[in-house]
Amino acid sequence: MNTPALTPREAYQILRDIAQGIRPMRRIGEQGWSEVRNGLLTVEVDGWVFTLYNDGDALGHCERCYNPEGAAYIFDAGHPYGTNPVEFMSQWERQRVEGMLQVL
Template identity: 40%
Template sequence: MIHKDDPNAATEALKRKQGRTRPEFLNQNTLDRVAHGHAKDLIELGAQSAIPIKRVRPQNELTTREVSQVLREVILGRRIMAKVGEQTWDEVYACHFLVDIEGWRITIYNDCDELDYCEQAVSPDEQRWDFDPGARTDPIALLSMWEHQTLERLLKAL
């Protein structure tokens, strides 16, 4: 709290705060784990207060852009994609099609022989991205028209 009669109080309080040292066990990784582990509780508390709290992304959650980049690397020939299972793209016709991209397991929806959207992605270190019907986009939607067509051709060739 700043006292009106002491104009230097804020400066002195800042200096005291900056002079404090954080205990070693409260390093940034520990604080991040606590925040991620209690994200739901923190969001609920924030909703009850006047201060808005931004959604905390769990540590094991991939972004749409990260998954899209993996698909882009397949399109550009930098990564190898293989189908998981016996059925070809044509045989599933209107269903989910699972591919492996160097340890990434990505499920793509085949809508009547057309590449539609990405349902799920799991990275080699078990980070996940899951389709959210309420979200504005998915990894496939971030691809250019050429990338989309190329990926569809590659899937049909598996």
């Protein structure tokens, strides 16, 4: 059985909601943003699960995302620009989410 696919735009909408303070997120796992410098951090947001790449304390990309129904977005470095949810974020949205990740 194949997992249904999420579009990058669908995943971005949740990241945008986080930046705007509409949806709270919580860390899943032991290590926080500063401990996984240049690594992956997983967070949960209203049943959505995001694994985000910390690229030296900057939000690099979304490695994967699952919605509550099980549909998934999986990062593929070979995909063209504009196919990662983080790429849709404005600079303000990225800064807000990075700031929130630092205090989780």
